Amino acid sequence: MLSTRHLPSLASIRAFEAAARHCSFAKAARELDTTAASVSYHVRCLEQETGVRLFLRFAQRVELTESGAAVAREATAAFDALRASFLHAAAAEETRLSLTTLPSLGTSWLTPKLGRFRAKHASIALEIELSADAQDLVGGRFDAAIRNGYGNWPGLRTHALFPSVFMPLCAPALRETAKALDDPQRTLEVPLLGRPDWWALWYRAHGRMPLPPASHFGPLLSAEYLDIAAAVAGQGIAIGSPILFRSEIDAGRLVPAHALVVGTGRTFWFTYPAARAQSRKIGAFRDWLEDEAARDREAARPFLRKIKIVEPQS
Amino acid sequence: MLSTRHLPSLASIRAFEAAARHCSFAKAARELDTTAASVSYHVRCLEQETGVRLFLRFAQRVELTESGAAVAREATAAFDALRASFLHAAAAEETRLSLTTLPSLGTSWLTPKLGRFRAKHASIALEIELSADAQDLVGGRFDAAIRNGYGNWPGLRTHALFPSVFMPLCAPALRETAKALDDPQRTLEVPLLGRPDWWALWYRAHGRMPLPPASHFGPLLSAEYLDIAAAVAGQGIAIGSPILFRSEIDAGRLVPAHALVVGTGRTFWFTYPAARAQSRKIGAFRDWLEDEAARDREAARPFLRKIKIVEPQS
């Protein structure tokens, strides 16, 4: 009859449980949006499989047996507990958002704004992991990511935040020294900080100055925001995003060392698996993030007004 | 997402619960005797429907999330409780047998034997309801019945116990008076007790005596065993079954008032719904009952050796 782990058809148990609550097959059918014949069939199968009389039948009604009532109590409790656990898990799921993002964006741009997100969405705890490499969004480890790229990632939904651009930035004290970026007669007296490939692209876009030799470059640091920190300290001219480091500019710790802003067509995106489109927390974070990005794009308008796009050499 | 009473697909929950226990879709599939693809599909559907990440996926394994683990605990507990309630109900069902039977058979024949049934099957509690009318066996109120008839009841399984026959029985003191049943010269000095239709059939089978007028019949009592009680008290000659009332004969309280035993082809049957054929308690009771009936048929062999069958007039 009933083996060790075997359980009767759960569909039958579901039909029985509803019939027991209503003491009526017709009412159970209405609740389950099915027919009384289906309920009758399932209860009969259950009785046959288990050998337990669950209902006494009368012409126009049914009556639970003692055994039937006992099983029904357990069934109702079991389904209620199951339901509650899903509701609880879904609610808990909506209170934690795990985000993977690039180190400079996370450190310099996002983190300073989190107070505003927390104020707006007190119930959502944000967990941010910084990584220079794009993390997998399918395995379930992360809910969403902020990435730099062209936004053509299969299976992911993408929302553009702001363009990925760069320009020379330096401490105000180096404003005079920085004029050498535009003057072939002047010698560059401080090192160039940041990604050499960006500097190469910048000089290419500039078009009227040769790329300085490698000896003019500072040490290669592991993230953009470290180059910027060195520039703030007056150690050279860094190449970086006027959006990501806007707070430094606004505070007067950095100034544009040259007016030319270069881009490669890349953008910063907020992205998540398409299957997660219904997630309320992802939606809330996305909406807030888009507002923040729009605000920063607006504030950076003088820099973004005239971006010179260059093709990266592959 | 999840409405008030709605529960996700129970098949999906079942697959998830097994996968959670094993932390492996492949192992769950083996337990459920299905494929890993099926388990994977169900878990995915469940995650999609509930919005809850239940597992983190790695190339060759899966890992429960916190939420997944919580839901799994509830699911395992729910299924275990359900299973236990069915096992318990099935066990309880096997300890109670409700039988409907005819009054005389129940009172005079079956009840005196119940000690032997109880001794043999201590765990089965017998509940007997006496009724002159055949009770419904389909509604679930009764497990089985002992009926008198031809045994052709649709949907029921039948086991013959002993033939339904009748003969004149009286107290020993009326043995001389009873000779009038065979002697046209003698006047019947005591009333005839019991069913007038049986007396009519008996005289028809006799063939050498006219049926006495209605004035020779005693009052119409509601059950055969009451007629017999009156006969034991010497109030007349009763017509009844030498099997049902064998104990009175053995004790010398009654003697056959005439040797002729008449039957109409009817039998006493033990019967139950065919769908209940697997019931252990019904099987146990049937086996015991058949033994008792066989024993009584053997003891009544002198009476049953030569039964005169007459057709009832319809």
Place this chain on the structure above:
DNA sequence: CGACAGGCTAAGTCAAACTTATGCTCAGCA
């Protein structure tokens, strides 16, 4: 008495459940 509600059953239908085939990523081993 007729209408209706609510059970039952058998035959037929259908959609969720399941299978098969293929692909991908590791881990372990020679």
Place this chain on the structure above:
DNA sequence: TGCTGAGCATAAGTTTGACTTAGCCTGTCG
């Protein structure tokens, strides 16, 4: 290092338990 096997994923196709429909029966009520 290359090969094998295990264990996930997905899409297309198949199957079967779940469900529907039609008809019947029994009460209840107006």
